[in-house]
Amino acid sequence: MLKFFAVIFFGLLPCLASADVSVRDDSGSVVRLARPAQRIITLAPHLVETVFAAGAGSQLVGTVEYSSFPEEVKKVPRVGGYSRLDLEAVVALKPDLVIAWQSGNSPAHVEKLRQLGLPIYISQPNRIEDIASEIERIGVLAGTTKIASSAAKSFLTRLTGLQTRYGGRPTVRTFYQVWHQPLKTIGRTQIISNVIRMCGGENVFGNLDVMAPEVTVEAVLAANPEVIIASGMGEARPEWLDEWKLRTGLIAAQRQNLFFIPPDLIQRHTPRLLDGAEQLCRHLETARTKRPSGAAR
Structure with a gap:
C-alpha cells in the first residue's frame, strides 16, 4: 500500500x-x-x-x-x-x-x-x-x-500605523510640485495624493483627474497652500523649490513650509513609498506647529 x-x-x-x-x-x-x-x-x-x-x-x-x-x-x-x-x-x-x-x-x-x-x-x-x-x-x-x-x-502593518497616527490630524492644504518648467503637479488619482490624504493633508489640485497636470504659478498663488513639497530629479533639494520664497503672499513662503522629499521615496510605487510617506507626514506636522495660535491653517 x-x-x-x-x-x-x-x-x-x-x-x-x-x-x-x-x-x-x-x-x-x-x-x-x-x-x-x-x-x-x-x-x-x-x-x-x-x-x-x-x-x-x-x-x-x-x-x-x-x-x-x-x-x-x-x-x-x-x-x-x-x-x-x-x-x-x-x-x-x-x-x-x-x-x-x-x-x-x-x-x-x-x-x-x-x-x-x-x-x-x-x-x-x-x-x-x-x-x-x-x-x-x-x-x-x-x-x-x-x-x-x-x-x-x-x-500593511506599517501603513496602518501611519494612518492611525496622522489620519485624524487637522487638515493642511498642500501643493506637491513635480517639476518647475513646465510647472507640474499631481491630480486626484496619483498615488501621492493618497499619501497626502493619509497624512491629514489636502492636495490643492486634488480636483483634477489628470495624473500629472500642468498648472500655472497664478493657480498656485490662488490656491495659497500652507505647504509646498517638491522632489525634483535626484537626492539633492532642487534649487527651484526656494523660488517660492519670493512669493511673499503665500502662506507656505511666509511660514517657511517649503519641504523636499527624495523622489525615489515618494514618486515610485514601491514599498519604500512608506519611507516617503513618513517624511511627508512629518512635514505636515511641522507646518501645524507653525500655525499662529487659534489659526485653522
Whole structure:
C-alpha cells in the first residue's frame, strides 16, 4: 500500500511543478502562466523594487534605465527606457513574464509584446494599499508566495500605523510640485495624493483627474497652500523649490513650509513609498506647529 501511494505521489510531482498560476492585473485582465515565471522583465524602475520585495529578484533577467534599487539590480541587463523600449532586446531575453507600467510605458509597445506572445502583467497601483496587493500578485506569478505574503503583511502593518497616527490630524492644504518648467503637479488619482490624504493633508489640485497636470504659478498663488513639497530629479533639494520664497503672499513662503522629499521615496510605487510617506507626514506636522495660535491653517 505504501509503495502504491509513493508511486501516485511521485507521479504527480511533474504535474504539481507545472501547475498553472493566474492573477488579475491592474487593468482587470487575467494573467495566466503555465508555471511560475523564471525569467521576468520589468519595464519601469519602480517595478524592480516590487519584484525584489516579492522574493523574485533572482528571476529578473531584464529591466530599464534608472532602475537603481536594490543594489543587485545594477547588474541586470537594460532593455531601453520605460518610455523608449528596445523591443528586440526584450524578446531576445526570452522572458516568461513582462511586467509593464500602465501610465508610463507606450501602449503600442506593450501591445506589440503581447502580439509576440509574451505574457504581460499591467501595473498601476493608485492607492497605497495597492502596493501590498501587487507584491502578493507578483509573488503568485513568480512562485514566491510565502515571501511575498510576508512582505505584503509587513507593509500593511506599517501603513496602518501611519494612518492611525496622522489620519485624524487637522487638515493642511498642500501643493506637491513635480517639476518647475513646465510647472507640474499631481491630480486626484496619483498615488501621492493618497499619501497626502493619509497624512491629514489636502492636495490643492486634488480636483483634477489628470495624473500629472500642468498648472500655472497664478493657480498656485490662488490656491495659497500652507505647504509646498517638491522632489525634483535626484537626492539633492532642487534649487527651484526656494523660488517660492519670493512669493511673499503665500502662506507656505511666509511660514517657511517649503519641504523636499527624495523622489525615489515618494514618486515610485514601491514599498519604500512608506519611507516617503513618513517624511511627508512629518512635514505636515511641522507646518501645524507653525500655525499662529487659534489659526485653522
